[in-house]
Amino acid sequence: MTKSASNAPLTGQVAVVTGAGRGIGSAIAASLASLGARVVLCGRTREPLETTAAAIQNHGGQGSVMECDVTDLHSVEALAQRVERTFSRINILVNNAGIGGGGGPLHQLPPDVWDQVLNTNLRGVYYCMRSFVPLMMRQGGHIINISSIAGKNPLPNGAAYAASKWGLNGLSCSVAEELRGHNIRVSVICPGSTQTEFSPHGGMNTEKMLQAADVAHVVAMIVTQAPQSFASEIVLRPTQKP
Numbered sequence: 001m002t003k004s005a006s007n008a009p010l011t012g013q014v015a016v017v018t019g020a021g022r023g024i025g026s027a028i029a030a031s032l033a034s035l036g037a038r039v040v041l042c043g044r045t046r047e048p049l050e051t052t053a054a055a056i057q058n059h060g061g062q063g064s065v066m067e068c069d070v071t072d073l074h075s076v077e078a079l080a081q082r083v084e085r086t087f088s089r090i091n092i093l094v095n096n097a098g099i100g101g102g103g104g105p106l107h108q109l110p111p112d113v114w115d116q117v118l119n120t121n122l123r124g125v126y127y128c129m130r131s132f133v134p135l136m137m138r139q140g141g142h143i144i145n146i147s148s149i150a151g152k153n154p155l156p157n158g159a160a161y162a163a164s165k166w167g168l169n170g171l172s173c174s175v176a177e178e179l180r181g182h183n184i185r186v187s188v189i190c191p192g193s194t195q196t197e198f199s200p201h202g203g204m205n206t207e208k209m210l211q212a213a214d215v216a217h218v219v220a221m222i223v224t225q226a227p228q229s230f231a232s233e234i235v236l237r238p239t240q241k242p
């Protein structure tokens with residue numbers, strides 16, 4: 001990470017990253033801060049968010065912690081109000097918070113697990129867009145939704161997770177059309193298996209797997225595009241199958 005400087009490309013911009021305490025979200029937050037953005041780190045658990053914020057600050061970046069549960073509309077609305085009060089703007093919203101769906105066939109999946117998965121991975125993105133888009137409309141910006149290759153392919157024994165991510169892809173490309181006239185570019189990234197704490201990735205060669213920084217690099221590319229350019233969907237694969 002480089003120190004943020006006044007000539008960094010995102011200087012003056014405010015970015016909100018959900019699920020920023022670890023894994024892909026933490027890498028995205030660090031990357032955006034290194035590009036000069038003031039980054040708001042969100043998640044349900046304060047301690048890992050503080051750790052990410054401290055790492056950002058140690059590298060000369062600006063990161064602040066605001067706890068939020070994306071499944072709770074009041075919590076998301078309170079976050080948006082706090083961001084508006086603190087910064088009066090949002091330029092970048094990264095909807096990254098997500099959970100896996102437990103294993104096994106769909107007909108054995110408990111309904112409460114279905115609800116947790118869909119409420120986090122899909123409804124949570126709706127709540128964040130609903131709460132932040134009016135503020136972003138003031139000057140335009142980027143919304144980046146972290147989906148999955150499981151949103152493009154069948155995922156037997158992970159149908160609820162796949163449904164949430166297929167839904168997220170449909171939501172993203174539909175809202176992209178709603179918001180492009182408002183100078184807001186809505187993009188979706190579909191990474192393959194990435195080395196984080198998200199799932200055990202049993203039997204995979206971790207050296208060949210995607211790293212959280214690889215997803216963060218794609219986010220950085222999206223938010224530094226020229227104004228006329230709109231990378232709307234990016235499928236991110238490892239070079240070799242892990």
Ligand SMILES: NC(=O)c1ccc[n+]([C@@H]2O[C@H](COP(=O)([O-])OP(=O)(O)OC[C@H]3O[C@@H](n4cnc5c(N)ncnc54)[C@H](OP(=O)(O)O)[C@@H]3O)[C@@H](O)[C@H]2O)c1
Nearest residue numbers: 019021023024043044045069070097098148193194196198
């Ligand atoms: N790792 C992979 O192989 C992979 C591949 C493709 C796509 N993805 C997607 O990438 C995203 C990040 O995954 P990851 O691998 O970094 O997972 P991770 O290491 O498990 O991190 C998930 C983050 O989401 C937060 N979170 C979960 N539920 C939340 C809620 N209700 N409200 C707010 N924050 C919440 C967690 O923090 P708290 O628990 O503290 O709230 C955590 O910081 C997910 O959307 C995932 O579906 C992952």
